[in-house]
Amino acid sequence: MSATLEEVAKAAGVSVATASRVLTQSAHPVRAETRQKVLRFAQAMDYRPNLLARSMRTDRTHTIGIVADNLLSPFTPPIIQGIQDFLKTIDYLGLIVNADWDPSIEREAITTLLSRAVEGIIFVESSHLAPTQELVESQKPYMYAHRLFGSSVQNSVVPDDYQGAQLVVEHLIRLGHRRIAHIAGPRGWHSARRRVESYRATLLQHGLPIDPALIVESDWMFEGGVTAMKQILSQPRLPTAIFVGNDMMALGAIEALRTAGLQAPKDIALAAYDNREVSQILHPKLTTVSLPAYHMGQKAAELIWLKVQGEVGDLEEVKICGQLYIRESCGAPPALRTLEAVDMGGNARHRQAGKQPQS
Amino acid sequence: MSATLEEVAKAAGVSVATASRVLTQSAHPVRAETRQKVLRFAQAMDYRPNLLARSMRTDRTHTIGIVADNLLSPFTPPIIQGIQDFLKTIDYLGLIVNADWDPSIEREAITTLLSRAVEGIIFVESSHLAPTQELVESQKPYMYAHRLFGSSVQNSVVPDDYQGAQLVVEHLIRLGHRRIAHIAGPRGWHSARRRVESYRATLLQHGLPIDPALIVESDWMFEGGVTAMKQILSQPRLPTAIFVGNDMMALGAIEALRTAGLQAPKDIALAAYDNREVSQILHPKLTTVSLPAYHMGQKAAELIWLKVQGEVGDLEEVKICGQLYIRESCGAPPALRTLEAVDMGGNARHRQAGKQPQS
């Protein structure tokens, strides 16, 4: 163990109070000379404050709990990264615990975190409906980051599906497409419904007709994308472009096109949603609007910080809009493509995923 | 805040000492009746021990620090998941901090963790050479999980690249291939070198010749795979199979084949390394040996636990072998394919990545 405050104080010939004052940068006045002396000894003795002891006194642990339903979901890591990065700026740490989509584990997780006196809790990709009674009684602030399913809820940060979808569809329209299909996610998902709504509204806004035969519902997955695309290809009049509800289905759609002897974007233009890592890699590279996981994490952390400080109470749902990445699959001329820094390090935090080569 | 021990004790009409004894399941004898009484009141009053206070007394925080160089790298989340899952069984938590591949941030991270009195530290995908002086002086145990670059090092858990590559190559040989190429990772990477060594050795063991023209070095990335494949395709005598050093390059190789009007596995069989999520999704599905990230995390946690208990000292490097997933790209008959549970939840922890549909 490193030296304690008392040891430093004794060595410097001052009281623990004085030593504490200089080492915590307290506002309390201390003679410059004394300050230096303490600082010198602290340094020499490798003094490292015992944060547990400090927390006991101050009732502040500088810790935010993070309950993640699944660390392995594609968006959880960037959300957590966003949270951690914000917390770092205020000298806080996140204490992460997994809940495995299990309500009882989640309850337990909350108990654990409260036992450790976290100052607030952020739920990542949680699907539960309401905070546990224990959490409510604790009076600690909480936030949801990327809450799944269900509808709008207080104290949550979610993607702006409506505006995101609009970005995509308008881009396709701008490229000259008039007959645009849509492969949608399952109607049980709020995000899927919002994207469809936005797709319809955007077409209408631009005076384009809506052809129900061009909207097919699928399941977010690759194989679902294959099937949906086949269905679209069986239409008498093919669309010239497709807005696919997420990247995975888009990959499936491309596969189906290929099987049918067609190519994106030559034969049918294609744009999707999520900006998963693969969409920047495989050919044709996907034009897609990002699900701004990292930013959502940051925002959730920022908001809980406000709450911890007591500056705000319950918050309405905050929507974060993603960015449109124009790449190959939509057939946009190269000049229109989004400029993307090729970074090999893990520093591009605005990105959804690191590009560290692996293995 | 929930009730304190003192409040519970008072309510139950016993001393804090007694209350503590029953609530901590101490070995110290307590009359059954008294025990029940305390338990009842604790429950009724929602008693939740203040772990900070407990830690101060016991000098045990039930916390292991995790220093991750990059949360967004593909293997970090499953490694962390493995760590957390093990820690959970011993009622510990992991305190994760990012180091961003920056040595000074890493130093800082260590200080932070020590300040919070973690009982040990696991470095995930760290690339540094040695523990900081501060860590050494703290006498706290540490482990590396998936340490990158460099060679064998004590107290680390790494993939068994040699055996993994052997699994792949032997599988290809078993399928009847005699002329097998290899697209290798950069020679600067220890894992890349081990895989090449193993490839050569395995061929020799089976009496197959090594053709230097069939070994091409690349960079782990998709585009690198494309280029390497093109180079192989320019050979006068084509191989019938290729062992690609990782999944990303394999995807590139498949793309290059396609461009050349060829198909895997029909024209050339292909097997890779890593078992990234995409390899189970895109067609042809990749035959690949997993980089057992989750198990490595578990193992690292298990070993640091032994160290925390003082049961072991410095450890030699532990190698964990991945599993061969036989899918489509190698052309194995369907009967030989690996059975894979299709799970939609995040529960398949033995997997490298959750299959939660997203968005």
Next chain:
DNA sequence: GTGAAAGCGCTAACAG
């Protein structure tokens, strides 16, 4: 079997 009391390391009144 039970309780009183010390003390983990620190901060924050309060007194000087």
Next chain:
DNA sequence: CTGTTAGCGCTTTCAC
């Protein structure tokens, strides 16, 4: 400006 001291909530001798 500096020091003394109480006490955060808990575990653990030690005495009864």
